[in-house]
Amino acid sequence: MDIQKKMIDAIQQGDLEGIQNLLEDFKIQVDPDMQYEVVGFFMNFGFLDEADELLEHLQYLFPDEAQLKIDRATLLMEREQEDEALNLFMSISPDAPEYPQVLLALADYYQMQGLYEVSEQRINEALDLLPDEPLLHFSKAELLMEMGRFTEAARKYHELYEAQTEIAGVRLVERLAEVHRAGAAFEEALTFYKKALEDNTSPDLLFGAAYSAFQSQMYETAIHYAEDLKTLDPDYFSAYLLLAQSYAMLENNKKAFEIIREGLTRDEYDKELYLFAGKMALKNSLPKEAEEYLRQAIALDSEYMEAIITLVSILSKEERDEEIIELIEHLEQESFDWSTLSAFAAVSYDRLENYERAYDFYQLAYNDHKEDPLFLEKYAYFLIEDGKREEAQAVVNQLIALQPDEPTWQDLLQTFE
Template sequence: MKEMLQAIQEGDLQRINAFLETFLMNEAPGEQYEVAELLMQYGYLEEANRVLEHLAFLFADEAQIIIDRANVCMEMGNEDEALELLLSVPNDAQEYPQALLVMADYYQMQGLFEVAEKRINEALELLPNEPLLQFAKAELLFETGRFIEAARIYEELYEQEKQFAGILLAARLAEVYRAGAAYETALDYYMEALEEEVTPDLLFGSAYAAFQSAKYETAITQLEDLKELDPDYFAAYLLLAQSYAMLEDNTRAYQTIQEGLARDEYDKSLYLFAGKMALKNNLPEEAESYLQQAIALDPEYMEAILVLIAIYAQQERYDAVIDLFESVQKEGFDWGALYPYVAEAYDKEEAYDKAYEIYKSAYNEFKEDVAFLEKYCYFLLEDGKRDEAYVVAKQLALLEPTEQEWQNLLERFE
């Protein structure tokens, strides 16, 4: 027995298998069960299953052994065998609620959440005050997006114990409130959890909740601490840069996002934000470079494409607007948000037929946009399409009835 335990603790699989056969023949069932638990704990699932099969042969009606075997089978990926074992546990067995809970885990893994909830509810009918079952239901509700119901159960458990099944309930409550967009409440629980233990995930979660609560200084404090604890926590850099930007500290925001890119050069969102911050810092060439790199990582990254096209349009680089738009079209993508820039670019490049086609396609989406309508209206007038221009002018007058320019324009038509 002592040598077997030593082999398990040392991870000596060869010695474990060498001792196992003699061990199963000579040692008492209680010691065999203890070894099965140790094997499960250290991840020797096949060996644990072998011991449990032996014990099941000796004690065919022992429900706990059946449930343990089912757990091992599930860990090994033999879900069908696990379910068959669980269904063999008698309804009147003391361990039946435990079998229902393991069945719920099985159905949850299969994505059958309603069936899983029914099994948990059935177990709760038998043991309504069992914290383990209540916690299991809260976890299921959390996973399926029923945050208010999950929070209520977590709160009830939190009043009794601060920690459950190795999980800080304050941390779990923070996660569920954050997922439900109750960010200020989430932040309070994150801070409570951080008093018990400091982890990168808790620091990031607290920073995110603080950011969403417009407490940007708090977010910065948490994220700077996170950077010291784990410099490779890549998500921290974007949120930290955004927090500095919200405080209009654009220099720090730009420096931070560059730090992030130095550690993670394959995150397109970092390049996009770096491009935006470069613009804020009056660095248009760097902004263009960052945005081009974002698009190189993802040719469908429409937000980056939109910002880059806006830069080209502002710089009156209409040929660049057209080239980027046509390259996007070749990839089979089309996005109406680009149309106002592209229509104006074709117009300036004297490609009037294409300009007219784009303007016309964009009209319904931008018929509330005065700047777009103004350009479209004058384009139509210059192109001799007076009837269509009159329709656009009427829309302009409707949107801005006190604007004399549109009234004068309508008078010209009349």
């Protein structure tokens, strides 16, 4: 067996010792073209040190070969030896035919570093040299998408899609769906998701189609795709919430509750599922079940504000003031300052006749609730009963500003005269 065949066998078998025993003779006995081919084998099987050693040897043999410098610099980047890689890139003349590759590699490097403007400059330089190269336009579109410039990215992808359906292993119809969805152009996104699904059905495409349909207020279409997704992949957890939300938007609260509970059997650690289950339990007149689901959500995340507020609103409606105070005082100890909860706390302390604490919380809540007539009404009557007439008058004037045609507030104002 010749040394070339032995080396390939050793690579495929993962025989590091055999590779190292063969490598020196391999560099001497095998022609450079075959050595270059074996570099690819090393890379594919994860032997980066050996690939680098062989590339360094080839670079010694052909010191002016730009492609070898590019290949080795790219490998060094993968090994996080950026300085050495950048030196190799910079050693390549701008006049070399391979220079656009250098610019593209540098653009990728700067993009990974989060230096998007520098990355864009390098791609633009490459495009000046090769204005008709599709791969460069694709790289520009990818960068624009990552930068959040979705309209520009979509335009680039459209231009490419007119000439070809796939580039660099990426189906452009899928990219068009993704970029329109990312840019909140949901109806356009749905159009491309439908086209993409004609040739390839995948969980991610079905979810994208369902989500885009939901955001376009096409709830029956969203249900269609989400049901297909649930059938294709029952453990695609995001499908359950989206499907339940779609049924809820059609006011089929019973079905929405059924779906979200099914989702919880698949994923019992998703706080959003518990929150939505709590809301759906309320919609189905099941307050005890709602409370249980909400407490589960809070158990998963003690700072889950939406779940806490929803739970406190249930407790407040049932006038379970001691439980509200216990929960809010615990949050206070953890240095949470949520004005929405302050309004609930004020009412609970008021009902418990702890007027000093009630006043404190009314004051805390006022700035964020001075556009809420229901809160202002409670606050005004509290201040009147507590003898704080000047403050009460200011709150009543705020009520009049919000509801000038409401005679109740004018009558209340006259009591201060």
